[in-house]
Amino acid sequence: MPTIGVEKEDFLRRTGIAKSVTQLELEHLFFDLGLELDDIEEENGKTIFKVDIPANRYDILCIEGLCRAINIFNNKTPDKYTLEGSPFEKIIVEESTAAVRPIVMGAVLRNVTFTEASYESFIDLQDKLHQNLARQRTLSSIGTHDLDTVKGPFRYVARKPEDIKFVALKQEKEMSAPQLLEMYEKDSFMKQYVPIIKEKERYPLILDSNETICSLPPIINGEHSKITLATKNVLIEVTGTDWAKTNIVLDTMVTMFSEYCAVPFKIEPVEVEYYSGKKEITPSLKYWEECVDPEYIRRQIGLPQDVTAETMAKLLSRMGLVSSYIRYENEKIISRIPPTRHDILHPCDIMEDVAVAYDFNKLVMTMPPTNTVAKQLPINKLCDLLRVDVAAAGFCEALTFALVSRADIGEKMGFDKLPAEAVTVSNPKTAEFQVCRTGLLPGLLKTTQANRKLPLPLKLFEVSDVVLKDNSTHTGCRNERHMSALCYSNTSGFEVIHGLLDRVMELLEVPPCEAGSADGYYIKKGSSPTYFQVCADIYLWNEKVGQMGVIHPNTLKAFDLPNPVSAFEINLEPFL
Incomplete structure (x- = not known):
């Protein structure tokens, strides 16, 4: 949940709230809007309200949007955002960008008046959108430019790194793109963005008609077109790989800061011309309507019968969704969704806004109309019973991370490449958590390594889920419950592990049988780069469910x- 800081005097001025307001009254005000006043701090002689914002409310990530939402909640008429006239500026997209960062959008804010506070808010909102909605600039990134220092039409191109040279923002000398990325790799803040384009053959650029480099998305803007307090006309360009996210980012930026234009909330569009001949006018600033059944809202929230459909429509209007109640054959509430509320995706989102505006504290607690008796999932019950008896056999239970590094399940386990069934994390925070584990054994080996100085033998086990790719599911992957155990000692201890496997099968009431039989379990000579010459496949009812053996010296x-x-490691799912 993002947290924003708003200066008290500015907040009270914008909302018209009395200066004598107490902290308790502020807490109630924010709670009524579905927010939370986290703290009140003193910074440089100013009082700062720290407010927790829901992650999907991009429109209140800055003081402009927050105060606007509070004023609307207090029955002020919402502002109307409009596109003013035909596009005066154009961005021409070259085909070379398709393989790097194919999407670009733009808008112009004319005759803007910045103060120090509004300028800082302008920069801060960009950072919050980059971190939150844009997923650390991987899905979209914002570039802002002083339009009076550059000349259109603009071009969106991709060039080889060695052919790119310009003076980057806050730099004094011209540097090539490889030099810039090398410098930013050592910067604590900028280094997280470098991998986005570093391995690409070409880097994206925004150029003006004089070939001046305005920005190197998603890394840095140029010093030449930087925004200052004296800037009057602002060009906002947003590049990305996700059209929806890029559109939301641009809509949010222009709706929040168009209030500083000479004519508030008037935005000048930009025409984007793609190499295919397609033309697009941006931003979209789309208003759309959503139709909701008031009985659906009442049923889902548990509203009393005296809350009429007309009352629900008024509550929605206080949340910025201008609503009307229409009566015809089927009673409906029609809500007009503004371009600031991209979080409204479904009637349930409208229902949530009714609940917020009505006040959760007013809802009467009721018993569910149906009675059910809860019980454990069969797999969980089986695992809980199994854990007790394995621990009684002298093994200590471990609980390891579900995320591991690529090397942990690949190279270290003796494989040439990552297992095909591994689910990867698209934007890992650290090298230790890059993929979901496909087996429990790597985690147990890491646990053994961390505790190897303890008296021998070390006997560990784990019963937990692994994650595997599965195209038959709607998520593209599935969880599978595994059990793994190891013995670390001065000798291989294979007989210890073999004995534990036999004990587990005995507990599960699975008898041993001849190889090839479907009447129980048996082991058969196998091979795996993880294990040494002593390796066996474990079969249950003639289906392979796991492996056991002595770990290979290279893996050790x-x-x-x-x-x-x-x-050994086995899949427990077939035992149910």
Whole structure:
């Protein structure tokens, strides 16, 4: 949940709230709007309200949007955002950008008057959108330019890194693109964005008609067109890989800061001309209507019968969704959604706004109309019973991370490449958490490595989920419950692991049987780069469910384990 800081005097001036307001009254005000006053701090002699904002409310990530929402909640008429006239500026997109960052949109704010506070808010909103909606600039990134320092039409191109040279923002000398990325890799803030384009053959650029480089998305803007307090005309360009996110980012930027234009809330569009001949006018600033059944809202929230459909429509209007109640064959509430409310995706979002405006504290607690008796999932019950008996056999339970590095399930386990069934994290925070684990054994080996100085033998086990790709599910992956155990000692301890497997099968009432039989379980010689020559496949009812054996010396070396290890891992799902 993002947190924004708003200066008290500016906040009270914009909302018309009395200066004598108490902290308790502010807490109630924010709560009524579905927000939370997290703290009140003193910074440089100013009182700052720290307000927690829901992650999907991009329109109140700055003081402009927050105060606007509060004023509307207090029955002020919402402002109307409009596009003014035909596009005076154009962005021409070259085909070379398709392989790097194919989407670009733009808008112009004319005759803007910035103060120090509004300028800081302008920059801060960009940062919050980059971190939140734009996923650290991977989906979209914002570039802002002093339009009076550059000349259109603008071109969106992609060039080889060695052919790019310009003076980047806050720099004094001209540098090539590789030099810039090398410098930013050492910067604590900028280094997170460098990998987005570093390995690309070409880097995207925004150029003006004089070939002046305005920005190198998504890394940095140019010093030549930087925004200052004296800037009057602002060009906002947003590039990205996701059209919807790029559109939301641009709509949010222009609706929030068009209030500083000479004619408030008037935005000048920009024409984007693609290499295919397609032309697009941006921003969209789309108003749309959503139709909701008031009985659906009443049923989902639990509103009393005296809250009429007309009352619901008024509550929605206080949330910025101008609504009317229409009566015909089927009673409906029609809500007009402004371009600031991209969080409204479904009637349930409108229902939520009714609940917020009505006040959650007023809802009467009721018992559910149906009675059910809860019980454990069969797989969880089985695992809980199994854990007790495995611990009784002398093994200590471990709980390891579900996310691991690529090397943990690939190179270290003896494989040439990442397993095909591995689910990868698209934007990992650290190298330790890049993929979802496909087995429990790597985590147990890491746990053993961290505790190798303890007295031997170390006998560990884990019963938990692994994640595997599965195109038959709507998410493209599925969880699978596994059990793994290992013995780390001065000798291989294979007989210990084999004995534990037999004990587990006994507990599960699965008898041993001859190889090839479907009457129980058996082991059969197998092979795996993870295990040494002593390796066996484990079969249940003639279907392979796991492997066991002595860990290969190369795997031991990769996990920095000087002593031998024996281990097994089985899939528990077939036992149900």
